[in-house]
Amino acid sequence: MISETTSNYIAQVTQHLKSLDGIVDLVPSYTTLLVVFNDDCCDRFTICRTIRQTIEAIDPNDFALEDKREVVIPVYYGPEVGPDIQDVAEHCQLSMEDVIKRHSETTYRAYAIGFTPGFAFLGNTPEELHVPRKTTPRLKVPIGSVALAENQTAVYPSVTPGGWQIIGRTPVQLVDWGSENLALIAMGDSVRFEPISRDEFLVLGGQLDGF
Amino acid sequence: MAFKVIKPGLLALLQDLGRHGHQSLGLTTGGPMDEMAFRWSNALLDNDTNSAQIEITFGMFSLEAQADTSIAITGADLGATLNDKSISPWRSYAIKKGDVLAFHQPIWGLRAYLAVKGGFLCEPTLGSVATVMREKIGGLTGKGDKLQKGDVLKYQPFSNHQDRAVPRLAIPNYGQTEIPVILGYQYESFSTLERANFFSSDYRVSGNSDRMGYRLEGKVITSDLKGIISEGIAYGAIQVPKDGQPIVLLRDRQTIGGYPKIGCVTRYGGGTLSQQKPGDVIQFTPITVDQAERERHLQMSRLAQWR
Numbered sequence: 001m002i003s004e005t006t007s008n009y010i011a012q013v014t015q016h017l018k019s020l021d022g023i024v025d026l027v028p029s030y031t032t033l034l035v036v037f038n039d040d041c042c043d044r045f046t047i048c049r050t051i052r053q054t055i056e057a058i059d060p061n062d063f064a065l066e067d068k069r070e071v072v073i074p075v076y077y078g079p080e081v082g083p084d085i086q087d088v089a090e091h092c093q094l095s096m097e098d099v100i101k102r103h104s105e106t107t108y109r110a111y112a113i114g115f116t117p118g119f120a121f122l123g124n125t126p127e128e129l130h131v132p133r134k135t136t137p138r139l140k141v142p143i144g145s146v147a148l149a150e151n152q153t154a155v156y157p158s159v160t161p162g163g164w165q166i167i168g169r170t171p172v173q174l175v176d177w178g179s180e181n182l183a184l185i186a187m188g189d190s191v192r193f194e195p196i197s198r199d200e201f202l203v204l205g206g207q208l209d210g211f
Numbered sequence: 212m213a214f215k216v217i218k219p220g221l222l223a224l225l226q227d228l229g230r231h232g233h234q235s236l237g238l239t240t241g242g243p244m245d246e247m248a249f250r251w252s253n254a255l256l257d258n259d260t261n262s263a264q265i266e267i268t269f270g271m272f273s274l275e276a277q278a279d280t281s282i283a284i285t286g287a288d289l290g291a292t293l294n295d296k297s298i299s300p301w302r303s304y305a306i307k308k309g310d311v312l313a314f315h316q317p318i319w320g321l322r323a324y325l326a327v328k329g330g331f332l333c334e335p336t337l338g339s340v341a342t343v344m345r346e347k348i349g350g351l352t353g354k355g356d357k358l359q360k361g362d363v364l365k366y367q368p369f370s371n372h373q374d375r376a377v378p379r380l381a382i383p384n385y386g387q388t389e390i391p392v393i394l395g396y397q398y399e400s401f402s403t404l405e406r407a408n409f410f411s412s413d414y415r416v417s418g419n420s421d422r423m424g425y426r427l428e429g430k431v432i433t434s435d436l437k438g439i440i441s442e443g444i445a446y447g448a449i450q451v452p453k454d455g456q457p458i459v460l461l462r463d464r465q466t467i468g469g470y471p472k473i474g475c476v477t478r479y480g481g482g483t484l485s486q487q488k489p490g491d492v493i494q495f496t497p498i499t500v501d502q503a504e505r506e507r508h509l510q511m512s513r514l515a516q517w518r
Contacts, residue, residue, distance in 0.1 A: 114465060115237065
């Protein structure tokens, strides 16, 4: 079942398995962890035993993850860059200000990364903000678009097609393969959105076009 | 010193064995669609296992050499010519300055591998030169571009050529249409009838197949599961979406997905599948993990012993 406890545990196990010999890749998600190992250097029985031993040595109640981080993402909310914000407000029977307030007051958890590189599935949005996906996905969602779908929210790290409801845009780059961190949000991180003005957005390098 | 691209063809990509260790960020691995063909090409030239090569899909690709070197060609027979003289795959060839190497169109298989002595010299992105166009990463530019006319593919000049050929026994049979499948952990969600249908029907490779996944058209199979909570996707995973038409996820697959999976093709089977063209017909056949492991070890030790 999807829960913060499960997600914490998976993040914790991922941390511990990272340094094991023979492990090539780890793909954590909501309730699962895919382990990719190199079968040219270790056999599956040995790797299974090592993984089991590593997992058994973890105290699931110990949530003090070494690198649990909080990521704050500045967002310019509004119809200029968030063409669906009015529809969302209408659907949720809230004012636009209330949509912004509720979206930015909540602290989210990155439950999974995928769809495109660096795309973090953030949950859960407050119930008042639950909206369906758009009936027809957009062919081109601009970089940095902040969007909602059902009980989740996300930022689009690159220009892709997408069916989520767009309410704003961040000037912050989510992925940078030239940087040391590569991606701003990792699975298990806490994420918060901070409303900024149009001017601040532009000063931070935000782009208004893209649709 | 370099090869200059004269004709870029349909799809020619720089590849190595892939970009590993970043799937948790949603970054796929890329890498050669036919891994054993890639490994043999480097072996023929006594290159490092991971030396960068060109994966040529379909053909219509040609290059001009600006310095002496040795090359090796493996994988599909794309009707290659060296200075207009036919040459066959699974061998190494001496290249002289000014030579023109061309790949025309598929005679047997779909993807050929071209290795050069010492590997193509290219700055890696995140530890790999593997080109993933969808993610705009890797390749000559680092931005995931396929090879273009005029591109310059650098290598170290080399003049001590040795003619070598892959032993016949080790050359895969791309006419093999039975693709081995290891049963997956959602196999139980397919009824006995659905499983029987899956393993006894012909599936046609759809025109929408690419490096990300091979879409198959044939008998509809359905899982008792409507969907699953999105989870990591292994190489070769066979997803069954709502329309019941299986998709085999390959080198450029997305890292997570929410469709039930009936099983997983092996790397060797995935290589054979990748050599099939749209319209070709394949069948799936179940194997155990033990059998898959034995097959892999056989392939790898054959290569190691030959080297």
